[in-house]
Amino acid sequence: MPEKEKLRIDKYLWAIRMFKTRTLASDACKAGRVKLNGTNIKPSHEVRTGETYQISKGPDRKVILVAGLLENRVDAKKAVDYYQDITPVEQTTAFKSMFHAPVLKRDRGTGRPTKRDRRETDDLKDNFFEKPEGEKEQ
Template sequence: MRIDKFLWCVRYYKTRNIATEACKKGHVKVNDQVVKPSREVFPTDKIELRKDQINYRLTVNDIPENRVGAKLVDIYRTDTTPKEAFEAKELLKYSKDYYRKKGSGRPTKKDRRDIDDFYDNEDID
């Protein structure tokens, strides 16, 4: 089975086209080699892919016939991604909160409406 189809079948990518693009961009490695989307995958292959700033590592256990349900994914692959990768994503999420403090910079749509209401009420008095 092709690597792009396998990653789609085991639900790492929502569509096969997205999986193909990830392979073309070099985000997918099989046995430590960057691969094309047409690369065949066999059981015991080690796959490493980068998605959402996490380097996932998985081992192919079996090849599915077609796309499988979320509950059946563990039959076809073993996820060996270290927990530190997921913890780093949590830290990244917290760091993004501090780039723009609320109320600074360009006003939001709600802020603009509040300002307009304030000026409209001032004219009435």
């Protein structure tokens, strides 16, 4: 694929498969979910190699470093070569675990839970959000 010197951020994000359509990438830029050094950018912003962008997409937060410019959309294996995901691992796992509560499922056909089952379920839910011993509040 030939590299271009000038490339819009919405087209770049679509080409590296951060967004499914170019319109979604453009809307994310307009809504302030794509940032360059903490400042919002327009969809027409020109991408340069070496720049770092912060992208918010639903509950996911990504920090990417532009490794190369890609004009057309390619398959996912090739698209990875044109950016580096430099999102801190602590940030992603901490953010995701904050929203995931335990999902309790019962086998189909087991009937209604007994009082004992209900108490065990409530104890599990209550203890999930407590801090483990040794960690202090901030």
